Amino acid sequence: MPDKSEVIEVLKGVIYFAKGDNIVDLGMLDGLEVAENSVAFNLVFPRTDEPAVNIVTNSATKALKEAFGEGLNLRISPISEKEKGRGPLAGVKYIVAVASGKGGVGKSTVAANLAVALSRTGAKVGLVDADIYGPSVPIMFGVEGEQPGVYEREGKPVIVPIEKYGIKLLSIGFFVDTSKPLVWRGPMATSALNQLLGDADWGVLDFLVIDLPPGTGDIQLTLAQSYSVTGAVVVTTPQKVAHADVRRAASMFNQEKLHIPLLGLVENMAYFVPEDAPEKKYFIFGKGHGESFAAELGIPVLGQIPIVERITAAGDNGSPIALEVDSDVSKSFDQIAHAVRNRITALLLQK
Numbered sequence: 429m430p431d432k433s434e435v436i437e438v439l440k441g442v443i444y445f446a447k448g449d450n451i452v453d454l455g456m457l458d459g460l461e462v463a464e465n466s467v468a469f470n471l472v473f474p475r476t477d478e479p480a481v482n483i484v485t486n487s488a489t490k491a492l493k494e495a496f497g498e499g500l501n502l503r504i505s506p507i508s509e510k511e512k513g514r515g516p517l518a519g520v521k522y523i524v525a526v527a528s529g530k531g532g533v534g535k536s537t538v539a540a541n542l543a544v545a546l547s548r549t550g551a552k553v554g555l556v557d558a559d560i561y562g563p564s565v566p567i568m569f570g571v572e573g574e575q576p577g578v579y580e581r582e583g584k585p586v587i588v589p590i591e592k593y594g595i596k597l598l599s600i601g602f603f604v605d606t607s608k609p610l611v612w613r614g615p616m617a618t619s620a621l622n623q624l625l626g627d628a629d630w631g632v633l634d635f636l637v638i639d640l641p642p643g644t645g646d647i648q649l650t651l652a653q654s655y656s657v658t659g660a661v662v663v664t665t666p667q668k669v670a671h672a673d674v675r676r677a678a679s680m681f682n683q684e685k686l687h688i689p690l691l692g693l694v695e696n697m698a699y700f701v702p703e704d705a706p707e708k709k710y711f712i713f714g715k716g717h718g719e720s721f722a723a724e725l726g727i728p729v730l731g732q733i734p735i736v737e738r739i740t741a742a743g744d745n746g747s748p749i750a751l752e753v754d755s756d757v758s759k760s761f762d763q764i765a766h767a768v769r770n771r772i773t774a775l776l777l778q779k
C-alpha cells in the first residue's frame with residue numbers, strides 16, 4: 429500500500445509542459461487522499477478545457493499504476509483554478525489581451541489607454557506589458573527604472589506590481605534584459621510571463637489588460653494555453669497592408685485548441701486631426717477599411733482613434749492621453765472601454 433509521500437514522489441515525475449515543471453512543485457496537487465490501495469486527488473489547472481489536461485492526467489495515471497500496480501484504485505479530478513478559488517489570478521475577473529499581428533500599429537497605446545479608461549469607469553485595473561521586443565509600459569506610465577517590490581509567501585517570492593494613476597503595472601522589461609538578442613530572450617520571456625501573471629500579487633481586479641508583442645509567437649501561445657483569457661482586443665490601422673498580419677493573429681486566437689474570443693477591433697490612426705483645426709478629420713489612409721475588415725472577421729468595431737500628435741507626446745511623457753478630462757481623444761478611449769465591457773457581458777451571457 430502506498431503512503432502519501434511515495435505518491436508525491438511519483439507525481440514529481442509528471443511534467444506540466446506549459447509551465448515547464450512538475451505538477452507537485454507547481455502546486456497543482458490538491459486534496460490528496462491515500463487509503464488502502466486507493467489514491468484520490470484533484471489536479472488544479474489554469475483552465476480545464478485545454479488538451480494538456482488529458483495529457484497530464486494520463487501520465488499521472490500511468491506513473492502511479494507503474495509504481496503501485498495496475499490494481500490501484502485511482503481517482504484524479506482535474507479542476508480549474510477558478511473552481512478551486514485560488515491561484516494568483518483567482519481575484520481577477522476578466523483578462524483582456526491587446527493584440528495585433530503587426531508591429532507599431534498602436535497596441536501599447538491602446539492597452540495603456542484602455543486600462544486608464546476602464547479604471548475611469550470605476551473598475552479596478554491592472555496592466556501587464558508582455559512585449560519582449562520593446563516593453564513600453566514603463567515609459568508610458570513614467571515608471572522607468574522603478575523596481576517592483578518582492579515579498580515571500582510560503583517560501584516563494586511574490587512580486588508586488590507598481591501602482592500609477594490607480595492602475596497596477598508590471599512589465600516584462602523589469603525581468604528580461606532587453607539589451608540581449610531576442611534568441612536569448614525567447615525562452616526567458618515565457619517564464620517571465622508566467623512570473624508576471626503567476627507570481628505577482630494582483631489582488632482583486634475587475635480587468636487585467638495584457639499588452640502583447642506583435643505576431644503569433646511563444647508569448648501569445650503561452651498566454652492562450654495556460655491562462656483563462658476572457659477575450660482579445662485586436663488593433664489595426666486603416667491600411668490594407670496591415671490587415672494580412674492582423675488576420676493571422678485573429679485566426680491564431682480563433683483556433684479550436686487555443687480559443688480566445690475576439691472582443692472586437694480597434695482602428696487606430698483612423699484619421700488625422702490637426703492640433704490647430706480639431707474640427708477637421710482627414711482620412712489619409714482611406715475611410716471605412718476598419719469596418720469592412722471587422723465585418724470580414726465577424727467581430728464588432730470597438731472604436732476608432734485619430735492620429736493626434738498629443739498621443740505620442742503623452743506616451744513619451746508618462747501620462748496616457750486617456751487621463752485628459754473630456755477631450756475628444758479621451759472620449760474615444762472611454763467609448764472603447766464601454767464597448768469592451770458590453771461585449772464581455774454579451775459573450776458571458778451567450779455561454
Ligand SMILES: Nc1ncnc2c1ncn2[C@@H]1O[C@H](COP(=O)(O)OP(=O)(O)OP(=O)(O)O)[C@@H](O)[C@H]1O
Nearest residue numbers: 531532533534535536537697734735736739740743
Ligand atoms: N493614434 C495615434 N496618434 C499618434 N501617434 C500614435 C497613435 N497611436 C500610436 N502612436 C504612436 O506610434 C508609436 C507606436 O505605437 P505603439 O508603441 O503603441 O505601437 P505598438 O503596436 O505597441 O508597437 P510595437 O509593435 O512596437 O509594440 C508610438 O510612438 C505611439 O505614441
Ligand SMILES: [Mg+2]
Nearest residue numbers: 535536559564
Ligand atoms: Mg507595443
